[in-house]
Every structure is written in C-alpha cells, then in structure tokens.
Amino acid sequence: MNAFVIDAFDFCRLKQQAQGEIPVAELGRLAQETVDRSGTIRWALSGDIDKLGHAQLSLAVSGAVNLICQRCLTALNFEIDSKSLLVLAKDEAQADAIEELLDDDEIDVIVGSAAFDVNYLIEDEALLALPVAPKHDKCPEGGSAAVEAKSAERASPFEVLKKLKQ
Numbered sequence: 001m002n003a004f005v006i007d008a009f010d011f012c013r014l015k016q017q018a019q020g021e022i023p024v025a026e027l028g029r030l031a032q033e034t035v036d037r038s039g040t041i042r043w044a045l046s047g048d049i050d051k052l053g054h055a056q057l058s059l060a061v062s063g064a065v066n067l068i069c070q071r072c073l074t075a076l077n078f079e080i081d082s083k084s085l086l087v088l089a090k091d092e093a094q095a096d097a098i099e100e101l102l103d104d105d106e107i108d109v110i111v112g113s114a115a116f117d118v119n120y121l122i123e124d125e126a127l128l129a130l131p132v133a134p135k136h137d138k139c140p141e142g143g144s145a146a147v148e149a150k151s152a153e154r155a156s157p158f159e160v161l162k163k164l165k166q
Contacts, residue, residue, distance in 0.1 A: 004119050008088055008112035012047035012055035018118070019044040024065055027123045033130060035066040035075045043122045054098060055088040055112060061125045072139035082129040086121075088112030 004020070024030055025037040041063040050056045060083045069076040087102065087109045089095035099109040 008116035017046040067134040
C-alpha cells in the first residue's frame with residue numbers, strides 16, 4: 001500500500017484538500033473483515049481551523065464491501081458512508097483538554113503529527129462504519145443457516161428418540 005503521509009497541522013493551516021480511492025485489498029484490517037477483499041474505498045479529506053483556533057480535519061469515506069451475514073452466513077453487500085470531524089492536538093494531554101473544552105460527542109479529538117498517515121485514518125473510519133453483527137434485512141434462500149434450520153424443522157424430536165431406542 002502506498003502510504004499517504006501529510007503534516008496534519010500544515011494541512012489544516014493551509015486549508016488543503018485531498019481525495020482518492022484505495023482498494024479494500026490494500027487495507028489489511030478492513031480486508032480481514034470482508035468476504036472477498038473486493039471493493040474500493042473513496043475518501044475526501046479537508047483541513048481547516050475551528051473557531052477556537054484548533055486544527056481540524058473533515059473526513060468522508062464511502063464504498064461497498066462484502067461482509068458475512070451473521071444470520072445465513074452468506075455474502076452481504078454493505079455500503080459504507082461515513083463522515084467525521086476530527087480536531088487535532090499536539091499530544092494526549094492537550095487532546096484531553098480540548099475534548100473537555102469542546103464537550104461535543106460529534107467531534108473526535110486525535111493526536112496529529114508532522115508525519116500523519118492518512119490511509120490509517122481512512123481505514124479506521126471505514127472499520128468504525130461497519131456493523132458489529134451484519135445481517136440481511138431478509139436472508140436469501142439457500143444460506144447455510146437457513147438450510148440447517150429447515151432440516152432441523154423436518155426431523156421431529158420424537159423421531160430422533162424413536163431411532164435411538166431401536
């Protein structure tokens with residue numbers, strides 16, 4: 001994977017913008033969560049300074065990945081569409097102070113750096129957008145869990161006991 005590294009504070013101070021696409025296969029942690037490592041993640045990043053003078057990044061991440069449905073154990077196409085606002089701090093102590101000052105659950109405070117890996121940030125955002133237990137609204141016929149459930153319905157418990165007795 002080609003790393004996209006920026007000086008996060010300069011990026012914000014200069015109000016720069018960047019965008020691109022990354023194949024899911026190049027995002028190792030995200031690829032492990034998918035069925036087939038296919039798909040592409042599109043992203044857009046813009047820097048700015050908030051009203052209190054803190055550097056902030058706006059990140060939008062979108063794309064489709066194939067996950068495993070936890071109900072029928074077949075592939076589930078999931079659309080990622082996530083936006084976040086990140087305020088940058090120079091260290092953990094300053095991050096805690098800024099978070100307390102802002103007191104806003106919609107804004108995350110992270111530690112920025114002069115060698116900030118944007119790909120890692122994009123992958124984190126995509127991972128946070130995934131459901132904990134992905135499920136189809138209505139599972140397709142023929143999923144392994146559906147087949148097991150139908151075969152279990154057919155066999156009466158009394159039939160099983162009758163077979164054990166003989």
